[in-house]
Amino acid sequence: MAHLLFTLLVQALIPVLAQTNPIHVKSCRSYCGNITVDYPFALKPGCGHPGFQDLLFCINDFLMFHISSGSYRVLDIDYAYQSLTLHDPHMSNCDAIVLGNRGNGFVVESSRAAFLNPSPDNAFMLIGCSPGSPLFQGFPGKHLPCRNVSSMGCEEYYGCPAWNVIGPKRVGSVYGTGPPECCSVPFDAIRAINLTKLECQGYSSAYNLAPVRSGGPDEWAYGIRVKYTLFGSEAFCTACEATGGLCGYEIDGVKELCMCGSWNSTSNCDSVHSSSNRQISYLVDTRAGFLISLILWMYYQR
Numbered sequence: 001m002a003h004l005l006f007t008l009l010v011q012a013l014i015p016v017l018a019q020t021n022p023i024h025v026k027s028c029r030s031y032c033g034n035i036t037v038d039y040p041f042a043l044k045p046g047c048g049h050p051g052f053q054d055l056l057f058c059i060n061d062f063l064m065f066h067i068s069s070g071s072y073r074v075l076d077i078d079y080a081y082q083s084l085t086l087h088d089p090h091m092s093n094c095d096a097i098v099l100g101n102r103g104n105g106f107v108v109e110s111s112r113a114a115f116l117n118p119s120p121d122n123a124f125m126l127i128g129c130s131p132g133s134p135l136f137q138g139f140p141g142k143h144l145p146c147r148n149v150s151s152m153g154c155e156e157y158y159g160c161p162a163w164n165v166i167g168p169k170r171v172g173s174v175y176g177t178g179p180p181e182c183c184s185v186p187f188d189a190i191r192a193i194n195l196t197k198l199e200c201q202g203y204s205s206a207y208n209l210a211p212v213r214s215g216g217p218d219e220w221a222y223g224i225r226v227k228y229t230l231f232g233s234e235a236f237c238t239a240c241e242a243t244g245g246l247c248g249y250e251i252d253g254v255k256e257l258c259m260c261g262s263w264n265s266t267s268n269c270d271s272v273h274s275s276s277n278r279q280i281s282y283l284v285d286t287r288a289g290f291l292i293s294l295i296l297w298m299y300y301q302r
């Protein structure tokens with residue numbers, strides 16, 4: 001009799017336990033190639049932070065980052081330092097100069113500008129810009145925005161093998177007859193690396209991770225280092241995850257939500273609310289509590 005009762009109890013408990021431990025609660029995190037995509041980023045609609053929706057796409061195991069200036073391959077996401085490292089195949093580096101306005105540059109939608117910005121340590125080297133470029137307005141006055149960024153700049157970049165092929169015409173700096181062939185700027189100086197608008201033929205981008213000065217331009221890290229900002233949403237997400245939820249947002253893409261399995265909360269999964277779904281789970285909890293009491297009772301009866 002006791003054995004039969006125990007079997008019945010186990011059969012009754014299995015669905016209850018399955019329901020109180022929803023399997024889909026781990027489903028917002030994903031992987032693309034060897035890159036982990038986690039909060040605030042996500043590859044599924046409704047997951048992550050609303051400021052980063054429709055930003056990342058996984059295509060043939062390549063994680064792609066899409067903004068108004070184009071698509072970039074994501075090489076790394078550093079969650080501790082809140083940054084992404086991007087690669088643009090049409091970007092110049094130390095081995096090759098790509099001209100013909102083929103590069104993306106970096107222009108972010110105004111709605112995303114608060115969340116995403118190239119790091120202040122990132123140097124953009126603009127190459128082959130026309131004398132009429134907005135960069136050189138006021139030239140030959142002393143107001144060129146060109147400057148070294150994190151001890152990286154064009155003077156050193158000219159030392160790269162890529163320049164042996166075309167050879168820099170250091171007109172601005174050496175002869176004073178025209179603007180320089182290359183002008184390095186931090187993103188903040190111009191707020192948009194739009195090669196068309198700046199009338200530039202190409203660009204390169206390098207960043208410095210080490211606090212100490214890195215070696216020559218052949219040792220620079222080429223790519224675009226982008227910082228992301230959450231404005232305190234980490235606290236919302238931490239509280240949500242601590243109570244067993246998943247961080248996401250409403251389909252309208254504005255309000256943050258904590259997804260608690262059978263219901264969605266605007267704070268966390270422990271919060272009080274009046275959803276009918278939650279009442280069902282209270283019933284489930286009551287049932288589980290009753291069954292556990294019954295098992296304990298049986299145990300002490302023996």
Ligand SMILES: *[C@@H]1O[C@H](CO)[C@@H](O)[C@H](O)[C@H]1NC(C)=O
Nearest residue numbers: 068069070107194195196197
């Ligand atoms: C870049 O500038 C050009 C010319 O001003 C403009 O037509 C284009 O939309 C801009 N590109 C981006 C991505 O903003």
Ligand SMILES: *[C@@H]1O[C@H](CO)[C@@H](O)[C@H](O)[C@H]1NC(C)=O
Nearest residue numbers: 033034035036075076077078
């Ligand atoms: C992914 O793998 C590539 C080479 O297979 C490696 O260069 C890169 O550092 C890896 N990225 C991460 C985030 O582990």
Ligand SMILES: *[C@@H]1O[C@H](CO)[C@@H](O)[C@H](O)[C@H]1NC(C)=O
Nearest residue numbers: 146147148151152153155156
């Ligand atoms: C940038 O640094 C190089 C070498 O360190 C120096 O020769 C050059 O004058 C600097 N350029 C600017 C614009 O400060």
Ligand SMILES: *[C@@H]1O[C@H](CO)[C@@H](O)[C@H](O)[C@H]1NC(C)=O
Nearest residue numbers: 046248249250251262263264
């Ligand atoms: C909770 O929100 C997510 C994302 O907006 C949605 O896909 C899901 O259906 C919602 N769940 C409930 C129970 O309303």
